[in-house]
Amino acid sequence: MTKTSMRASTMLDVVALKSAYKDLSDKPQYQRRFHVMAKPGGAKCNIDCQYCFYLHKEDLLHQPKQPKMDDETLEAFVKSYIESQDGDEVVFSWQGGEPTLLGLDYFRQIVTLQKKYQPAGVRIENDLQTNGILLNDEWCEFLAQNNFLVGLSIDGPEEIHNKYRVTRSGKPTFHLVMNAVETMKKHGVRFNALVTVNNHNVKHPLEVYRFLTQELGVTYIQYNPVVEPSDFKTTAPQFWNDSMIPTVGSELAKPGHPMSVVTDWSVDADDWGQFLIATFEEWVNNDLGRVLVNLFETAVAQVMGKPSQLCITAEFCGKGLAIEHNGDVFSCDHYVYPEYKLANVKDRPLNEMAFSIRQQAFGTAKRDSLPKYCSECPYLKLCWGECPKNRLLKTPDGEEGLNYLCPGIKAFFDYSLPILTGISVLLGQNQ
Numbered sequence: 001m002t003k004t005s006m007r008a009s010t011m012l013d014v015v016a017l018k019s020a021y022k023d024l025s026d027k028p029q030y031q032r033r034f035h036v037m038a039k040p041g042g043a044k045c046n047i048d049c050q051y052c053f054y055l056h057k058e059d060l061l062h063q064p065k066q067p068k069m070d071d072e073t074l075e076a077f078v079k080s081y082i083e084s085q086d087g088d089e090v091v092f093s094w095q096g097g098e099p100t101l102l103g104l105d106y107f108r109q110i111v112t113l114q115k116k117y118q119p120a121g122v123r124i125e126n127d128l129q130t131n132g133i134l135l136n137d138e139w140c141e142f143l144a145q146n147n148f149l150v151g152l153s154i155d156g157p158e159e160i161h162n163k164y165r166v167t168r169s170g171k172p173t174f175h176l177v178m179n180a181v182e183t184m185k186k187h188g189v190r191f192n193a194l195v196t197v198n199n200h201n202v203k204h205p206l207e208v209y210r211f212l213t214q215e216l217g218v219t220y221i222q223y224n225p226v227v228e229p230s231d232f233k234t235t236a237p238q239f240w241n242d243s244m245i246p247t248v249g250s251e252l253a254k255p256g257h258p259m260s261v262v263t264d265w266s267v268d269a270d271d272w273g274q275f276l277i278a279t280f281e282e283w284v285n286n287d288l289g290r291v292l293v294n295l296f297e298t299a300v301a302q303v304m305g306k307p308s309q310l311c312i313t314a315e316f317c318g319k320g321l322a323i324e325h326n327g328d329v330f331s332c333d334h335y336v337y338p339e340y341k342l343a344n345v346k347d348r349p350l351n352e353m354a355f356s357i358r359q360q361a362f363g364t365a366k367r368d369s370l371p372k373y374c375s376e377c378p379y380l381k382l383c384w385g386e387c388p389k390n391r392l393l394k395t396p397d398g399e400e401g402l403n404y405l406c407p408g409i410k411a412f413f414d415y416s417l418p419i420l421t422g423i424s425v426l427l428g429q430n431q
């Protein structure tokens with residue numbers, strides 16, 4: 001399948017596969033598992049990070065100035081999400097924009113609804129991704145009591161964090177985030193760090209890592225590289241103008257050039273590789289088994305032949321949908337564009353959307369649209385072409401669909417694969 005096939009898949013109707021429905025035969029359980037990233041407050045945020053890929057959605061999706069998922073839609077979502085899945089655990093993930101802007105009472109209502117529809121024997125978990133600015137004692141009491149796991153957005157120590165994470169009037173936010181850390185610790189709220197790796201902090205891997213692990217005491221870190229196409233505000237991935245796609249290694253394939261394919265604050269792919277190598281070295285030498293780093297955990301698992309723990313390094317996409325404040329459901333959090341809308345939660349159960357032919361086509365296109373350059377890559381099964389939204393480049397022989405981060409990913413595996421293999425052998429022996 002070519003890149004065009006991804007486009008075609010967005011035109012298909014949402015026709016549910018048989019697997020969308022509960023199988024009451026003797027077959028194994030857990031056939032219907034998927035994840036939905038909920039954005040009940042839309043793109044509304046109380047700060048103005050320059051690199052945020054989501055703020056512009058206010059315009060693209062014609063969001064109102066104060067978007068808020070209304071009571072009827074919220075209840076339809078909670079009910080459908082719980083009823084659409086098998087297994088003994090349902091995980092809700094609340095994101096934005098900034099979800100705490102909806103207020104604490106809104107989240108109390110969410111927990112009440114979850115209890116209303118919670119089947120016997122099913123555990124309900126909640127993740128909240130936040131910039132932390134509104135997290136006071138009252139919030140933290142609630143989060144601790146209801147066992148929320150907070151993903152705190154923090155980009156490193158003060159100077160590094162404040163480079164891009166500023167208020168709408170351009171004021172720094174680091175001290176506000178540190179207040180949130182203190183308050184969460186006081187109340188025993190579980191939290192981890194979400195680090196957006198941009199063109200600035202990518203140059204300071206050890207400062208970032210040591211600050212998080214040694215000063216904040218964080219034991220789980222998610223690193224997300226910023227890769228923002230220059231025309232990301234209006235155009236969905238895979239819908240870019242082909243003539244504008246640069247070749248890997250060219251000047252236009254790097255940030256900083258006026259005609260670059262990415263914005264200035266995006267990471268340079270080579271820098272991303274060096275960032276990963278330096279962080280990995282530090283992690284292996286000091287924190288293996290003590291600190292979890294999303295990209296390294298999955299690399300170890302995949303080298304051991306286990307499935308990827310992250311969608312970006314998995315063979316297929318499609319198991320992580322996104323719901324907007326008005327109930328519209330999209331194929332992925334990174335594909336909240338009109339072309340990738342599946343349906344509205346008030347019109348269709350989520351399982352029909354998650355297990356539909358159209359969503360399956362979206363998912364398999366991740367593997368089937370890879371260029372030959374990736375199919376022949378020694379790291380294919382550890383990378384799978386990374387996230388399709390980042391496939392902005394042409395390969396050296398001119399084929400489209402190569403990931404912007406490819407040079408960095410290759411450099412990282414060139415360095416780390418022997419060590420990853422050693423770790424996997426040790427783990428295998430322990431098992």
Ligand code: SF4
Pocket residue numbers: 311312313316317318319320332333334335366386387388389
């Ligand atoms: S498009 Fe990217 S973020 Fe979305 S499911 Fe696929 S790999 Fe994950």
Ligand code: SF4
Pocket residue numbers: 373374375377378379380383384385386402403405406407409410
């Ligand atoms: S490292 Fe590069 S060539 Fe190899 S699979 Fe990943 S994106 Fe493709």
